[in-house]
Amino acid sequence: MPLIEFQNVSKWFPHSTGRQLLRTHIARWFGSVHHEPFYALRNVSFRLDEGESLAIVGSNGAGKSTLLSLAAGLTMPDQGAVRVKGRVAALLELGAGFHPDLTGAENLVLNAALLGLSKRKTNELFDKIVDFSGIGEFIDDPLRTYSSGMIMRLAFSVAIQCEPDILLIDEVLAVGDAKFQEKSKEALVSFRRAGKSMLFVSHSPGAVRSMCDRALWIDHGSVMMDGAVKDVLDAYEGRAVMQQRT
Amino acid sequence: MWNGDYLFLIRNLVEKDFKVRYRNMSLGVLWSLLNPLIMMALLTFIFTKIFAQPHERNFPLSVLCGLVPYNFFAVAWVTGTTSVLESSALIKRVPVPRQVFPIASVLSNCLHLLIQITLLLGIVLVYGRGVNTHWLWLPLIWGLEILFVMGLTLTFSAINVYVRDTRYVVESANTVLFWLVPIFYSWTLIPARFKGLYQVNPVAAVVLMMRNVLLEDRAPLGSTLIRLVFVSIVMFATGILIFRKLKDGFYTRL
Numbered sequence: 046m047p048l049i050e051f052q053n054v055s056k057w058f059p060h061s062t063g064r065q066l067l068r069t070h071i072a073r074w075f076g077s078v079h080h081e082p083f084y085a086l087r088n089v090s091f092r093l094d095e096g097e098s099l100a101i102v103g104s105n106g107a108g109k110s111t112l113l114s115l116a117a118g119l120t121m122p123d124q125g126a127v128r129v130k131g132r133v134a135a136l137l138e139l140g141a142g143f144h145p146d147l148t149g150a151e152n153l154v155l156n157a158a159l160l161g162l163s164k165r166k167t168n169e170l171f172d173k174i175v176d177f178s179g180i181g182e183f184i185d186d187p188l189r190t191y192s193s194g195m196i197m198r199l200a201f202s203v204a205i206q207c208e209p210d211i212l213l214i215d216e217v218l219a220v221g222d223a224k225f226q227e228k229s230k231e232a233l234v235s236f237r238r239a240g241k242s243m244l245f246v247s248h249s250p251g252a253v254r255s256m257c258d259r260a261l262w263i264d265h266g267s268v269m270m271d272g273a274v275k276d277v278l279d280a281y282e283g284r285a286v287m288q289q290r291t
Numbered sequence: 292m293w294n295g296d297y298l299f300l301i302r303n304l305v306e307k308d309f310k311v312r313y314r315n316m317s318l319g320v321l322w323s324l325l326n327p328l329i330m331m332a333l334l335t336f337i338f339t340k341i342f343a344q345p346h347e348r349n350f351p352l353s354v355l356c357g358l359v360p361y362n363f364f365a366v367a368w369v370t371g372t373t374s375v376l377e378s379s380a381l382i383k384r385v386p387v388p389r390q391v392f393p394i395a396s397v398l399s400n401c402l403h404l405l406i407q408i409t410l411l412l413g414i415v416l417v418y419g420r421g422v423n424t425h426w427l428w429l430p431l432i433w434g435l436e437i438l439f440v441m442g443l444t445l446t447f448s449a450i451n452v453y454v455r456d457t458r459y460v461v462e463s464a465n466t467v468l469f470w471l472v473p474i475f476y477s478w479t480l481i482p483a484r485f486k487g488l489y490q491v492n493p494v495a496a497v498v499l500m501m502r503n504v505l506l507e508d509r510a511p512l513g514s515t516l517i518r519l520v521f522v523s524i525v526m527f528a529t530g531i532l533i534f535r536k537l538k539d540g541f542y543t544r545l
Binding site: 058059065066067070114117118119120121132133135137138141142144146147151154155158159160161162163164167 | 293294295296299300302303304306307310311314315380381382383384385386387452453454455456539542543544
């Protein structure tokens, strides 16, 4: 039984997205606006089994983020089916729910609640999260006094410590200073060792190689290749080099 | 997908709203009290001294009975309408159930309602009007108003994602409502042929019933109460249905 399964998934966006105004709607009713939808994903199928770490590679705009959003349950596919089993923690954009006027501790609790933790569990994990973040005594200061590195560290700590079954990660390993990066890498390694699964989007081949067993290469919304990390990366990078030459 | 702790999340969102609002004000909660008092004094001055009308003995109190439910209604409706849009960062990143945002928004306004109700009841006592058994109706009346606003907010917060002009429609509607709810005039002043207009207006019903209880020492009118119960439940159910229907489209439109 796979933890995540995509079956012939397609997702498209209307081109006029972003201007949800009355006149746009009126224009549409009268049929004066016609746009081909933009396909973010086209007929994508893959599965993630228990204990597996899958890297998603592809150039900008290939559909990687849309794929993660679908896996996280943020949106529904327009065609096909997405099945997910277990609790997902999505590290899509760290600190999305943070408010600058609340203290670090208040933001921590709010973020834990957003990730679905109960009050008891939050109290239980509180010290561990603060400890991991290395924020120390500043935890009771308002977030606006934090450096951006500190905010990222706090957000990452909440997500990694909230004990999800599946972790969805979008380019967030470059968080904080070298020491914290080392720590977060270690946390991910022990997460994997605990037999949990990951979907991992990164542009860094080094990180992909060290974190994942399998890779999925997508381009313009379609799957180009699905296989062992080494093979997929070789093909992906090979193509990138070819494109540079031509 | 998201099977977390609903109540804990909503409580945290409400607390966040409250803390954020009051941490940036040196007078804090006092503003919640000052605003209706200023309006009450202003309306009393205008309608008893400048534009003098035949009025009741307890005019300031009568005005406050109108202002408190109206203010709550207007503010909760507008802030609730924009709540989904303002949480777009979260909606695009965290798979929380989307209805928590309008619900938390209304509930955080309920805290202000509570503060203002305390003020209102305090002033009722200052005016020398004692507590009576009819006060037991008050929680029900306010509960129905909250239910009605909740339904309205669910509906409009969802529509606002699709049509961003919605919030301005709501703001205009509130301006109209300020005049069409009997805030600074009493029910008896309304000509009989216009009374029907007020009978279908839930905010007017709430104001009338509060005056029944607090100023006239009697139970609210049964027919008005039943109508309010019906309208509130229908509005709430409609809100939930519309929100459920529209929420799947939020992601692509935010």
